Amino acid sequence: MFLLPGLLILSTLLSIPLYKVFEYSLYDNVIINPEPQFVGLDNYVEVIGDTGYWQALWNTFLFTVGSVIGHMVIGTSLAMLVNANINKRALTFFRTLLILPWIFTAVVVALNWQLLLNPFGVVNYSLEWLGFISEPLDWFGDADLAMWSLLLVSTWRGYPFIMISFLSGLQSVPKELYEAAEIDGANFLQRFWHVTLPQLKPVIYGVALLDLIWTFQLFPLVWLTTGGGPGRTTEVLSTLTYRLAFVDFEFSKASTTAVTILVISALFTILYLRNETRRK
Amino acid sequence: MSKIEIRDLVKRYDDTQVLHGINIQIASGEFTVLVGPSGCGKSTTLRMVAGLESISDGEVVIGDRVVNDLRPKERGIAMVFQNYALYPSKTVYENMAFSLRLSRVPKAEIERKVREVSAILELDPLLQRKPGELSGGQRQRVAMGRAIVRDPEVFLFDEPLSNLDAKLRTQMRVEIKTLHQRLKNTIVYVTHDQVEAMTLADRIVVMRSGIIEQQGTPDEIFHNPVNTFVAGFMGSPQMNLVESSVSGGKISIGDANHPQLTAEMQLPDGAVTFGIRPDDIELLDEQSEEANNQANKQTVKISLVEPVGTEKLFHFSLGGKPFIGKADGRMQLSEGQTVNICLDMQYGYYFDAQSGERIR
Numbered sequence: 358m359f360l361l362p363g364l365l366i367l368s369t370l371l372s373i374p375l376y377k378v379f380e381y382s383l384y385d386n387v388i389i390n391p392e393p394q395f396v397g398l399d400n401y402v403e404v405i406g407d408t409g410y411w412q413a414l415w416n417t418f419l420f421t422v423g424s425v426i427g428h429m430v431i432g433t434s435l436a437m438l439v440n441a442n443i444n445k446r447a448l449t450f451f452r453t454l455l456i457l458p459w460i461f462t463a464v465v466v467a468l469n470w471q472l473l474l475n476p477f478g479v480v481n482y483s484l485e486w487l488g489f490i491s492e493p494l495d496w497f498g499d500a501d502l503a504m505w506s507l508l509l510v511s512t513w514r515g516y517p518f519i520m521i522s523f524l525s526g527l528q529s530v531p532k533e534l535y536e537a538a539e540i541d542g543a544n545f546l547q548r549f550w551h552v553t554l555p556q557l558k559p560v561i562y563g564v565a566l567l568d569l570i571w572t573f574q575l576f577p578l579v580w581l582t583t584g585g586g587p588g589r590t591t592e593v594l595s596t597l598t599y600r601l602a603f604v605d606f607e608f609s610k611a612s613t614t615a616v617t618i619l620v621i622s623a624l625f626t627i628l629y630l631r632n633e634t635r636r637k
Numbered sequence: 638m639s640k641i642e643i644r645d646l647v648k649r650y651d652d653t654q655v656l657h658g659i660n661i662q663i664a665s666g667e668f669t670v671l672v673g674p675s676g677c678g679k680s681t682t683l684r685m686v687a688g689l690e691s692i693s694d695g696e697v698v699i700g701d702r703v704v705n706d707l708r709p710k711e712r713g714i715a716m717v718f719q720n721y722a723l724y725p726s727k728t729v730y731e732n733m734a735f736s737l738r739l740s741r742v743p744k745a746e747i748e749r750k751v752r753e754v755s756a757i758l759e760l761d762p763l764l765q766r767k768p769g770e771l772s773g774g775q776r777q778r779v780a781m782g783r784a785i786v787r788d789p790e791v792f793l794f795d796e797p798l799s800n801l802d803a804k805l806r807t808q809m810r811v812e813i814k815t816l817h818q819r820l821k822n823t824i825v826y827v828t829h830d831q832v833e834a835m836t837l838a839d840r841i842v843v844m845r846s847g848i849i850e851q852q853g854t855p856d857e858i859f860h861n862p863v864n865t866f867v868a869g870f871m872g873s874p875q876m877n878l879v880e881s882s883v884s885g886g887k888i889s890i891g892d893a894n895h896p897q898l899t900a901e902m903q904l905p906d907g908a909v910t911f912g913i914r915p916d917d918i919e920l921l922d923e924q925s926e927e928a929n930n931q932a933n934k935q936t937v938k939i940s941l942v943e944p945v946g947t948e949k950l951f952h953f954s955l956g957g958k959p960f961i962g963k964a965d966g967r968m969q970l971s972e973g974q975t976v977n978i979c980l981d982m983q984y985g986y987y988f989d990a991q992s993g994e995r996i997r
Contacts (some may be wrong), residue, residue, distance in 0.1 A: 540689075541735050541739060
């Protein structure tokens with residue numbers, strides 16, 4: 358009874374937009390056209406036949422998988438670092454410092470990295486000074502570098518969530534397991550492989566899926582750094598949808614790509630929920 | 638098998654010293670139990686022998702090597718932990734084979750060793766199970782199996798039976814003792830349970846607040862405690878320890894404001910702590926003539942009866958101090974009953990009232 362008002366508001370806010378997006382995807386150009394015609398699945402056929410859509414899907418796949426791997430590797434390493442048995446003050450300092458990327462909004466992160474990776478920015482200056490490059494690179498403007506730069510920014514922004522999740526997992530690993538492994542003769546890597554990883558496995562799977570779902574739909578970071586460019590080299594499904602809707606004003610096609618994002622995200626969500634149910 | 642020597646072992650955490658110069662010599666093949674209340678430093682000592690805690694001062698020698706700077710795996714030890722510390726993702730077989738795999742022992746040899754040990758510990762039907770599918774007792778046996786497979790010079794046990802229920806604990810105690818008789822390894826075993834210490838040990842080391850109070854055979858520790866702490870700690874129910882006074886060759890037990898028992902005793906005049914084990918307090922048969930002529934006889938009122946099967950523990954007050962006596966389990970005793978008791982003074986213990994040290 359107490360939940361009813363909340364449930365009503367939530368379901369209304371969720372179901373009406375969902376229904377409208379799906380409805381729009383079945384009409385010809387809605388909003389712009391005052392009397393749109395029902396066209397069935399024509400928009401889907403058109404979108405699926407468009408190479409730009411497949412390019413965006415492939416980029417989304419690269420961006421998502423690359424980001425999740427980056428988050429995992431950096432997040433796990435840093436979680437182990439801040440779980441180390443060192444001076445408590447230093448530990449608190451590092452934990453606070455390393456969580457900072459998470460508390461910035463995407464806009465701030467994007468602007469900061471744009472400045473850092475600017476051809477006249479600190480990164481280029483440092484690399485030149487160290488002798489790694491002879492002339493400044495246009496990190497976000499070069500088609501060969503743009504996706505890598507985007508992955509760098511996405512990894513920087515996303516690792517704290519993994520770090521915090523794994524840190525709580527690491528802290529629940531009994532200390533005796535490490536001691537037993539040490540007595541058994543396991544070195545650092547063997548202890549990580551035989552004790553840490555198996556103990557973190559349930560957390561890793563759940564957290565990776567959650568990260569996958571979030572990164573798959575990520576929009577502001579891409580839009581505010583590369584804007585999907587240069588050309589379409591970093592165009593992902595979310596930026597494509599935005600471009601179709603608010604640049605090209607093709608709201609029906611935008612709704613269609615949005616529905617495909619929804620379907621793919623829903624599949625990941627089902628996997629995540631299944632994993633959570635199994636864990637319980 | 639190796640002897641162990643612990644020389645002037647000190648442990649400090651920043652400014653806090655928790656071990657104050659521990660000296661223990663453990664002969665090869667000896668079963669030594671470190672016993673004491675929580676926080677006495679027994680587990681810290683064991684972990685320093687294992688290499689899991691750094692040594693602030695002093696030396697640990699295993700065999701003929703000073704192992705202070707050696708890593709745990711280089712010390713030739715195997716350890717059984719209180720909560721078993723089995724790798725949850727590995728099967729029983731993999732748990733037991735793990736250290737051998739890390740040492741790159743050939744597969745066939747690993748198989749032979751694991752099978753041999755699993756046969757000794759009756760683990761054969763469990764080899765493909767994971768620790769989560771085992772009972773507490775089975776897990777404990779796997780933990781022991783994992784230690785035995787390594788064929789170490791020294792076994793270290795850190796309160797291995799604490800997580801088991803009373804029945805299983807007794808059963809596992811027998812298994813550990815049988816195993817030691819069979820393998821004849823050097824064992825250092827830590828427990829806070831004095832019954833475990835008494836039943837398992839060749840030698841007991843009683844510790845308190847980071848120092849050794851007494852070490853010796855179980856008989857020595859039980860029958861010749863050096864102070865009130867050891868006397869009170871070893872034995873269940875514990876020894877009755879009562880403040881008393883000696884005057885003119887006579888000891889008066891308890892408080893002078895209450896009915897006391899007075900017996901002849903050649904001790905200097907002054908305050909002493911009198912100790913007597915519940916077993917040495919005899920419940921006299923009213924009808925027997927011998928009982929009526931018994932010296933050190935006293936009439937007391939039973940305040941509480943604890944039946945523990947083969948015997949009954951009865952609580953009473955003497956000289957205003959609480960005492961526990963032990964009677965045959967078949968005797969009919971009840972609260973409020975008045976009985977005659979006799980303290981067998983030849984088994985009485987006398988300790989300095991101030992220092993608690995034994996007066997011999």
